Amino acid sequence: MSTDIYRRVENDPKFKELVARRSRLAITLSAIVLVSYYAFMAVVAFAPDVFGKPLWEGSALTIGGPIGALLIIVSWLLTGLYVSRANGEFDRMTQEIVERNA
Template sequence: MNDSLYQRIEQNPRFKELVAKRDRFAWTLSAIMLALYVAFILLIAFEPQVLGTRISADSPMTLGIPLGVGLILSAFVLTGIYVKRANGEFDRMNQEILDEVQK
């Protein structure tokens, strides 16, 4: 690609819309993940006995283990959500912009 093509892409209003949508979505998912981590850390700091509670009376596993695993799995889920939207809506918008500026 040449410089004039890059300039047409950067000046395209749909490109600016794509960048804004993608950034807003990424920041939203990041905020969700941050909130989950902060909530987990605050639970550890202020209510550690909750995490130390056994799942059942005869189980050696405490509530902290599934909550920790759930926290890790939530990162995978949020990543999957981003990838699904990026490979769908964002890629489609990107291709439409490229088609438009290459005319």
């Protein structure tokens, strides 16, 4: 591709909007995952009795197990959300940019 096309795409307001929206979504979802994982680890490290309580009396399963599993599931769901937006909204925007600048 020529440098001219690259310059046109970089200067396209739709491209700038695409980059901003995609970055904002990625940063937001990453922050949610990182904060929740680090909060979970902080509780395990500094207040282990919180997650160490059994789910019910006599149970070997503690509260921490289901909460940890929930964190993993939420991470998968957030990944699915990103993929859905990337394959839908962001791909449509990319196609519009390509058609306008081809």
